[in-house]
Amino acid sequence: MPLLVMKFGGTSVADLARIKNAAEKVKREVERGHEVIVIVSAMSGKTNELVGWVEQTSPMFDAREYDAVVSSGENVTAGLMSLTLQEMDVPARSWQGWQVPVQTTSAHSTARIEDIPRANIDAKFAEGMKVAVIAGFQGLSPEGRITTLGRGGSDTTAVAFAAAFDAIRCDIYTDVDGVYTTDPRIEDKARKLDKIAFEEMLELASLGAKVLQTRSVELAMRYKVRLRVLSSFEDNDEHSGTLVCDEEDIMEQNVVSGIAYQRDEAKMTLISVADRPGIAAAIFGPLASAGVNVDMIVQNISEEGRTDMTFSCPVNQVARAQKAMEDARTNGDINFHELVADTDVAKISVVGIGMRSHAGVASKMFDALAKEGINIKVITTSEIKISVLIDRKYMELAVQALHDAFGLEHAA
């Protein structure tokens, strides 16, 4: 019997009525002849409440106890989902992570799934169970303690089950109806994509289009899991939502698939750094140790043995970055004239696997921004992405201009 994985996020199971709504979608798939593995998140708000309690209790908390506490929200939803399905005459039962067991590393609160033995769940399917409901986000360490996979980890649970059980597809139900060419709140011509390549989804996810956890996309790409994002709050058929899939499965493809942005970026420049071998390590080592998430890095041409080094990071990490750099200067590890922080920038990226075979994407992007009088402060590029930093006040305008320039309101 074909097996389908369906994952419901926090807003999709926020209360008993929504759990029932989700269960009806599951029942429909059972009636279509599927066995189903359902992955559930905690009711929305619950995990935050639990995390808040832990952080208030112990700022430098023992991550093993953190995991034991915050995993409880998913256990509640798993049981309630199973009961709801049973009420609808769908044979179902729930599993907590340790019962499967979802075997993970011991890296508490950021554990990685190592294996999902199928035996326990397969045995119940063989007995006539139609739906296995799994508490997402959690697993069991080799030491027998509860682990969690990090925020958004239920997506990863879903993809890992889809891979382990050779699912025909992994459907991620959420509060949006798919992946868009850009944020519809900024550009009302934003268009829902029917398909998107894994690589593109990865770039979009890491750029803040918070539809899927990045790691779940990586995992889906590695194990060739067909991943679909769709809405819990609409009626769906097999063409609903957005399918995240292999590049080869996408027939027609715009050169650019989407425009992403990150509003709260800062641009930091170390002026007149002594340019010597190992200088980059001397700068970015201390930043990493201080927990600064450095994103873009640009080094200008060196003049007379000195250079300017520019990097970007989230705006709320600027103070941390400044302290790390001043400390490194005091220690004599680096030498620079001045550290200039520009905290009023935003990052705009165009993403598309079509770029690989099409020249001119960069110049088209820069032209479109220039026409609107938007100055580009930093540029970085990867194989399928071009990112720029601009003044934050132009962010919405830039998204709209680029969406237009690449004709994203129309499918290819």
Add this chain to the structure above:
Amino acid sequence: MPLLVMKFGGTSVADLARIKNAAEKVKREVERGHEVIVIVSAMSGKTNELVGWVEQTSPMFDAREYDAVVSSGENVTAGLMSLTLQEMDVPARSWQGWQVPVQTTSAHSTARIEDIPRANIDAKFAEGMKVAVIAGFQGLSPEGRITTLGRGGSDTTAVAFAAAFDAIRCDIYTDVDGVYTTDPRIEDKARKLDKIAFEEMLELASLGAKVLQTRSVELAMRYKVRLRVLSSFEDNDEHSGTLVCDEEDIMEQNVVSGIAYQRDEAKMTLISVADRPGIAAAIFGPLASAGVNVDMIVQNISEEGRTDMTFSCPVNQVARAQKAMEDARTNGDINFHELVADTDVAKISVVGIGMRSHAGVASKMFDALAKEGINIKVITTSEIKISVLIDRKYMELAVQALHDAFGLEHAA
């Protein structure tokens, strides 16, 4: 190192401040040289919330899923308690029921503890851990599923751990400072007892003095666990609270230890039942099947082959009892003239192991009630208890009169 079990109920861990207060009591015992096993309930209100969700989802719920859901409240408190202790530099870790494992029967939602293997926890004590925090109320079935022990089950968890680990004592921290001669809200001369015998505590617990779960008292009696009830909200020393112990450990003992009551009783009388062998079974079988908790049973002298049969039950079960009796009459299983229900009665009981060796307790009781003009409707007696049904409006007066008559405001 002497090992102490400390159990904190829902009101004692209702929020982070109270968890901290409880943790301070635990730390004090560690400083006194004890190893400690802490049993925690869910934060007050949490279990009711979870039960409510289950019942709304599925009125005839699968008890296995019920247990998976409602056990989650204790998991949260166990983790938070462990974190709080760690913050106070007390080496602690938490265990959920399945991790110990607390092995139970498969009777979901009313499971009984079968065994508590010590190895896992002993190994951590040997490594220097000072406090094991255990999620109460829950265990693991032979099938590997989560079980719960029924409401108030954390008391039973505590006593079972005290027995398994040869604890010097099992301290039950609650929101009252001990066991009283009667309810202080009714009789302001009610006196806290320093000691009470297991047998007396059992009668009081089953009579609605909701300090301890009945089963935990039975278990303590069987395994000779010294059980102490005391307040979370006061400073305590080793003489605080009430010690529940063997009869032999109580030096001085009043003839009567306490006065218990149950407000919402009903008295039901089947008038003119055909008196034949098996008639009691024909009456009380259907009542049990209908879920009626029959308490007192009195059969009058038979006249001309017919008798009146009186029993009591909680007032909210009267309709169910009436239907069961009418159905049994319709089926021809029993034959009676009329079923009379008196829904305005209360039950008053005097309890004391001293009764065994002192005659005259019953007559003193009846005298005291007669002096107040209180009519007795039904009487039953056991070895250490005499119970009567009276009009509900006299309940408070009866409690006060009996408390006076047996001199309970003064210790023996």
